[in-house]
Amino acid sequence: MRVLVLGGGSVGTMFANRMRKAFSKDEVEIIVLERSEKHIYQPAFTLLVFDLEDQKNIIRPTKDLFFEGINLIIDEATKIDPQNNKVATKRHGEISYDYLVIATGATFNLDEPEGIKEGLEKGKNVFSFYDMEGALKLGKALKDIDGGTIVSSLCDLPIKCPAAPIKFILMAEDMMRARGIRDKFKFVLTSPLPQAFSREPYASKIDEICRRRGVEVVSNFSPGEVDHEKGVLRDYSGKEVEFDLLSLVPSLEGENVVQGSEDVGDAVGWVSCDKHHMVNRTFSNIYGIGDASDFPTSKTASGARKQAAILTERMKEIVRGEKPAATYDGHIICPILTRDKRVIFAEFNYTESISPSLESYVNWVVKVYMLRSLYFNLMLPGLV
Ligand SMILES: Cc1cc2nc3c(=O)[nH]c(=O)nc-3n(C[C@H](O)[C@H](O)[C@H](O)COP(=O)(O)OP(=O)(O)OC[C@H]3O[C@@H](n4cnc5c(N)ncnc54)[C@H](O)[C@@H]3O)c2cc1C
Numbered sequence: 614m615r616v617l618v619l620g621g622g623s624v625g626t627m628f629a630n631r632m633r634k635a636f637s638k639d640e641v642e643i644i645v646l647e648r649s650e651k652h653i654y655q656p657a658f659t660l661l662v663f664d665l666e667d668q669k670n671i672i673r674p675t676k677d678l679f680f681e682g683i684n685l686i687i688d689e690a691t692k693i694d695p696q697n698n699k700v701a702t703k704r705h706g707e708i709s710y711d712y713l714v715i716a717t718g719a720t721f722n723l724d725e726p727e728g729i730k731e732g733l734e735k736g737k738n739v740f741s742f743y744d745m746e747g748a749l750k751l752g753k754a755l756k757d758i759d760g761g762t763i764v765s766s767l768c769d770l771p772i773k774c775p776a777a778p779i780k781f782i783l784m785a786e787d788m789m790r791a792r793g794i795r796d797k798f799k800f801v802l803t804s805p806l807p808q809a810f811s812r813e814p815y816a817s818k819i820d821e822i823c824r825r826r827g828v829e830v831v832s833n834f835s836p837g838e839v840d841h842e843k844g845v846l847r848d849y850s851g852k853e854v855e856f857d858l859l860s861l862v863p864s865l866e867g868e869n870v871v872q873g874s875e876d877v878g879d880a881v882g883w884v885s886c887d888k889h890h891m892v893n894r895t896f897s898n899i900y901g902i903g904d905a906s907d908f909p910t911s912k913t914a915s916g917a918r919k920q921a922a923i924l925t926e927r928m929k930e931i932v933r934g935e936k937p938a939a940t941y942d943g944h945i946i947c948p949i950l951t952r953d954k955r956v957i958f959a960e961f962n963y964t965e966s967i968s969p970s971l972e973s974y975v976n977w978v979v980k981v982y983m984l985r986s987l988y989f990n991l992m993l994p995g996l997v
Contacts, residue, residue: 614641614932617700617710619690619870621647623655623914623993624903625716626678627921631995633680635925640932643682644708646700648689650675653745654985655773656914659780659950661748662755663788665981668745678993690717693874695896712898712931714924715877715884717868719773719904719912722881725837726768729863732841739841739859742781743773754858755785760797761857766846768836769864770805773904773912776959778802779809779819780950781860786826787952800827801854803834803846815949815959818970822951836861865912867905883907888963889940891924900924910943910963918992919944925995948980956980 616632618625629645636643652675660666679685686708692701693715699707721743723730732739733747740751755763765782767775782802789795802809802823809823809830810816823830837849839861846854846861866872867882876895878884884901885894888908893899902920904912919941926939943963948956956976960968991997 614711615709616641616643616712616714616928617708618643618645618714618716619693619700620716620718620868620903620905621645621675621679621685622652622716622718622903623988624917624921625714626652626993627918627995628714628716628902628924629683630678630680630993631921631925632928633683634995635929636932638682641928642684644684644686644710645679646686646688646690646702646705646708647675648687650687652678654988656988657985658742658745658748659774659777659784660981661745662742662752662781663784664752666985668749670985671745673989678989680994690870691873693870693877693899695874695877695893695899698898710898712900712928713896715871715893715899715901715905716903717870717905719865720868720882721863722866723863725864726839727837728839728841729768729836729861732839732859732861735841737841738844738857739839739861741861741863742777743862751860755788758858759794762799762801762844762855763858763860764801764803764846764854764856765860766803766834766836766854767805767862771912772862772865774947775911776810776815776947776949778804778860778862782828783822783826783951784953785860786828791953799829801829801831801856803831803836803848803854805833805835807832810949810959812959812961812966814966814970815957818957819949819951822972865904871905879907888943890927890937891920891941900927908941908943911945911947913945913947914988914992915947916943916945918997921995948976948984950977950980 654671742748838847871878872882886901927937930937955972
């Protein structure tokens with residue numbers, strides 16, 4: 614049996630390594646098709662902004678992360694042919710599969726809102742910390758600014774780690790307080806939702822923290838235009854928020870290869886999957902995991918870890934000739950940095966919230982000092 618994994622980022626690596634441990638090479642051939650030679654630990658981008666992480670610690674060569682016996686091909690998938698169980702690549706021709714696991718993550722849509730591209734390119738007052746370069750630029754801009762309005766906004770949902778814009782604004786407020794210049798700033802957080810966060814009890818807690826710390830929350834706000842020259846963010850209804858420094862998370866969508874392959878994904882390229890079985894709604898030998906899929910839960914590395922483990926269980930059941938029964942319940946954990954030395958862990962699944970809404974120092978230690986090492990040493994090799 615041949616399993617082809619499209620995308621060797623967080624979830625593709627976790628899944629391929631788990632599969633290699635679960636099966637001998639004679640039982641299952643595992644091919645990973647990944648276009649990038651570098652693997653970057655994305656959850657650290659928020660930490661980079663505030664000098665809580667060093668960029669050299671978060672990049673590893675892709676090839677070093679896979680167990681022996683996994684055939685890693687560095688190339689780009691250009692089209693999926695699900696009728697004939699084949700994937701076309703840029704340089705390696707077509708690769709056939711028995712099972713296809715789509716783990717291609719998400720990409721930015723910079724076509725909307727109007728002005729986002731120009732604002733980011735100018736790099737004077739509009740930033741996005743959703744890639745490494747942007748995180749470093751935003752960190753520098755924060756150090757240089759000594760007064761004005763700092764706005765944290767997101768264009769649309771879903772985004773990776775939906776709490777990240779909240780972490781940014783609360784940490785920025787805390788930073789200016791520590792610098793003794795808090796009174797020279799106004800802080801604004803916008804959200805397309807009626808509250809800053811989607812789930813209780815975390816949503817009420819974040820609203821309470823924002824109120825207490827003087828961070829204005831503008832809800833039901835979906836940016837339609839970024840005017841970097843005037844320093845104004847407008848939503849589709851004409852509501853305006855002024856800024857001197859804007860941190861903006863662009864809209865995300867599925868990768869081109871999914872968008873361009875018929876019946877695999879939805880209109881914006883998320884792989885259409887059953888939210889429990891992770892199997893594609895049209896093709897029973899295609900699975901979607903990680904950010905690439907359309908699961909109605911937050912796009913996080915913690916969710917990716919669970920999905921990789923459960924899909925491996927399903928593959929074991931398939932190879933044993935059983936009807937696969939292992940299911941994903943939507944479980945994720947999202948660490949929300951609220952100030953120096955304090956983090957709330959929002960842990961929930963499709964149906965219930967699991968962790969208390971507690972700002973804790975222990976959570977800070979786990980998030981800031983332990984998770985990167987856990988990720989590279991235990992999560993990617995599929996040991997936890
Ligand atoms: C700012 C920020 C903060 C975050 N904070 C947290 C956090 O605190 N906790 C948490 O759990 N998660 C967090 N996340 C989310 C987490 O990083 C992602 O959910 C996780 O990395 C998703 O893994 P993935 O494998 O689905 O996607 P990725 O890791 O992005 O991997 C997708 C891979 O597919 C490859 N690919 C795409 N298209 C093709 C193609 N056509 N051919 C070949 N290869 C292709 C890409 O090169 C990439 O390597 C954060 C993310 C960001 C950006």
